[in-house]
Amino acid sequence: MGYFEDILRVVVKIPCGKVAxxxxxxxxxxxxxxxxxxxxxxxxxxAKGMPxxxxxxxxGYILLGGTAALRQRKLLESEGVHFSGGRVExxxxxxxxxxxxxxxxxxxxx
DNA sequence: CGGATGGCTTTAC
DNA sequence: CGTAAAGCCATCC
Numbered sequence: 001m002g003y004f005e006d007i008l009r010v011v012v013k014i015p016c017g018k019v020a021x022x023x024x025x026x027x028x029x030x031x032x033x034x035x036x037x038x039x040x041x042x043x044x045x046x047a048k049g050m051p052x053x054x055x056x057x058x059x060g061y062i063l064l065g066g067t068a069a070l071r072q073r074k075l076l077e078s079e080g081v082h083f084s085g086g087r088v089e090x091x092x093x094x095x096x097x098x099x100x101x102x103x104x105x106x107x108x109x110x
Numbered sequence: 111c112g113g114a115t116g117g118c119t120t121t122a123c
Numbered sequence: 124c125g126t127a128a129a130g131c132c133a134t135c136c
Contacts, residue, residue, distance in 0.1 A: 040133075
């Protein structure tokens with residue numbers, strides 16, 4: 001236990017009708033840069049019945065493939081998240097974690 | 111301990 | 124807007 005818990009804890013904190021990206025979740029969980037590992041934990045979440053579907057890729061795109069993507073989309077739509085052409089309107093549904101202030105965001109390095 | 115993997119992210123062309 | 128390359132990082136073997 002440890003890593004998954006951190007990630008999942010953040011994921012379950014996302015309110016209904018809201019979504020977040022792997023990177024955001026990773027950062028909120030206290031593991032910036034480990035967006036990939038978030039996905040990994042998400043896999044576990046799927047088995048635990050956790051709201052993994054509230055996590056999307058950057059830009060609001062579903063990175064999943066096959067039926068998983070469809071499943072996620074359906075779940076999100078059920079929560080009120082609107083999709084436009086395979087993409088979520090992040091600007092409207094993206095969840096701001098309480099930790100961040102004033103929309104501070106620094107992409108990578110520069 | 112080292113190498114490979116992965117439901118990512120971002121910059122660059 | 125699509126593809127390519129590099130970077131990050133925890134787990135698996």
